[in-house]
Amino acid sequence: MELTPLTDLRESLDGMATGFFKSLPNLVLAIVVLVAIMLVAHIIRAIVSAAMKKANVRDALRTLAQNLIGIAAWIVGVAIALTVLLPSISPADIIAGLGLTSVAIGFAFKDVFENFLAGVIILSREKMRIGDMIECEDVYGRVENILIRETHVRETDGELVIVPNSFLFKNPVTIETDHALKRQELVVGVDYDTNMPEARDALKGALEACESVSSERDAEVQCVSFGGSSIDFRLLWWTKSQPADQRGSYDEVAFAVKQALDDAGITIPFPQSTLSFRPEAMPLRLQDSGMSDTDSPESGDTKGG
Structure with missing residues (x-):
């Protein structure tokens, strides 16, 4: 019996239908x-x-x-x-x-899974919350969002940086706002004629008068060095950890310190240079070993016509 293509197609469809219903x-x-x-x-x-x-x-x-x-x-x-x-x-x-x-x-998809697993670990941590200020290598800004594969960081100039989570997982991350308070410092120099206890008391009073200085932690005023033209004191105090609060507190303390030292009659010196006219401080004139004083150009003696 001769089979035609139409017959083959019909038998195939019948077999498919039978298999489907089965x-x-x-x-x-x-x-x-x-x-x-x-x-x-x-x-x-x-x-x-x-x-x-x-x-x-x-x-x-x-x-x-x-x-x-x-x-x-x-x-x-x-x-x-x-x-x-x-x-x-x-x-x-x-x-x-x-x-x-x-x-x-x-x-x-090695890189995709690497970022995925890093994102899972970062999300499971208690640290680095949304809103924290972080610094990692060249990235510095506020965390806006933490996703599975990437983290969005808004830099201080307003630009948005999308950081792969594996980058944050492999490199050290500094979280500036992990604690509510952060320490600030300011180095102030006073004149060598200043009474040091009076200077320290004036600086402490300036810190205590500032509203941005936290009372939860003790502020410190320490003499740290005898500089080239001043006795240097370091002021250490605690204020809110947000960058705007840090800048505002530094500005307030700087103004208060200058006012307190002015009121106490204490001078903040500036670098000075001393001119010496001692004989040993005069420069030496270089002479050629083969010339005498009369042969040198400075003697004014010339040879020849």
């Missing part, structure tokens, strides 16, 4: 299993999110947990649905396929 119960069961797993995952996500919110966990970390639960649910649901739909595929085959796929994806 596997239809398995398909329905696989869909039911997948939907059930998704519902269970949704309940788990709601419970985990509520617990993390009650524990005051960051929003970004709660979102990460919800996404991970959703991804895990899809992987498990699809794997079980495949074993139901295609009985010839065993769970061992699915696990082996996932292992090879994970290795390939890991090599292809």
Whole structure:
């Protein structure tokens, strides 16, 4: 019997239809299993999110947990649905396929996963909150947002820097606003004729009169060096750690110190130079060893016509 292309196509369609209707119960069961797993995952996500919110966990970390639960649910649901739909595929085959796929994806997206894992670790820390002022290598500014793969830092000039989380994880990060207070210092020089106890009392009084100086921590005034033209005192005090508060406190203390020293009649000296006319301080005239004083050009004696 001669077979035509139309006959071949009809037989193929009949075979596909027969196979579809034969596997239809398995398909329905696989869909039911997948939907059930998704519902269970949704309940788990709601419970985990509520617990993390009650524990005051960051929003970004709660979102990460919800996404991970959703991804895990899809992987498990699809794997079980495949074993139901295609009985010839065993769970061992699915696990082996996932292992090879994970290795390939890991090599292809190494940097992405590196930033992802660094973001998970950073989000799980208690330090470096949104609003903190940080410094890391050449990056200095306020943290505006912490995402899974990157952190947004607004620099002091208004520019936004998007920093990969792996950069913040690998390099030392200075968090200036980790504590509510931060220490400031100012070095002031006074004249050598000044009575040192009077100068120290005047400087202490200036610090105590400033509103920006915190009373929670003791302020200090210490003599630190005898400079070239002054006796130097270092003022140490604590104020709010925000950069604007730091600048404002420094300005207030500087004005108060100058006023206090003026009121006490204490001079803040400036660098001075001393001119000496002693004989040993006069410069020596260089002469050629082969010339006498009369032969030197300075003697005014000339040879020749």
